[in-house]
Amino acid sequence: MFHWLEKNPFFFSVVVFVIIAFAGIVEIFPNFAQQSRPVIGTKPYTTLELAGRHVYIKNSCNACHSQLVRPFKSETDRYGDYSLSGEYAYDRPFLWGSKRTGPDLLRVGNYRTTDWHEIHMKDPASVVPGTNMPAYKWMFTNIADINTAFAEQLTIAQFFSVPYNTPVPMKDGSMAVVKMGKSVADAHALALAEARIIVADMKDQGVKDAVASGQIPEIVAIIAYMNGLK
Numbered sequence: 001m002f003h004w005l006e007k008n009p010f011f012f013s014v015v016v017f018v019i020i021a022f023a024g025i026v027e028i029f030p031n032f033a034q035q036s037r038p039v040i041g042t043k044p045y046t047t048l049e050l051a052g053r054h055v056y057i058k059n060s061c062n063a064c065h066s067q068l069v070r071p072f073k074s075e076t077d078r079y080g081d082y083s084l085s086g087e088y089a090y091d092r093p094f095l096w097g098s099k100r101t102g103p104d105l106l107r108v109g110n111y112r113t114t115d116w117h118e119i120h121m122k123d124p125a126s127v128v129p130g131t132n133m134p135a136y137k138w139m140f141t142n143i144a145d146i147n148t149a150f151a152e153q154l155t156i157a158q159f160f161s162v163p164y165n166t167p168v169p170m171k172d173g174s175m176a177v178v179k180m181g182k183s184v185a186d187a188h189a190l191a192l193a194e195a196r197i198i199v200a201d202m203k204d205q206g207v208k209d210a211v212a213s214g215q216i217p218e219i220v221a222i223i224a225y226m227n228g229l230k
Helices: 002-006 009-035 047-058 073-079 114-122 146-159 184-199 205-212 218-227
Strands: none
Touching: 002 009, 047 146, 047 184, 047 218, 114 218, 146 184, 184 205, 184 218, 205 218
């Protein structure tokens, strides 16, 4: 039979395709059924974190920073455990990136703080000598788009069954609840409450004054997003 297949390229190609397709299905389906489910400690993004994610995308941060740790020792030694598909359960779109001009940010919330991010975004070279990252001073005056973030929350909650207002398990054994507002005004109130916690650790008085007046600068939103990357 094998000799016959070798003499008939068309049928040989069909058999090879079927075998590879079957093997692919055996490998892929379990991933969809199990590994792509949210891992413990993964929770939906808050309104403010989503607004910060939009700032991250708008400023093309993913052009220089990946959010994907590959299963190589050189990467796990530097960035920790390699990425699991379930860690991206609430990411739309994925921000894996394809280039690392700067370090991977998948778990940056575990080792960077709010005040560090504030200084770094305003004057990168002051905390990372020799860096080629530009300053993002406009983020300290531009106002975050909470309306769009709330609209995204409504969409993903409706079509992707994202568990807002539902307890999700955390790594320490506790349960966390990410609240989603019932209206735009409610979403703004939740985002502002989260922003006040963040600016308590910031030094920029203009940012503090903006939040005190009910506005949320982009720098606060993107810090909220990066603090949540764990």
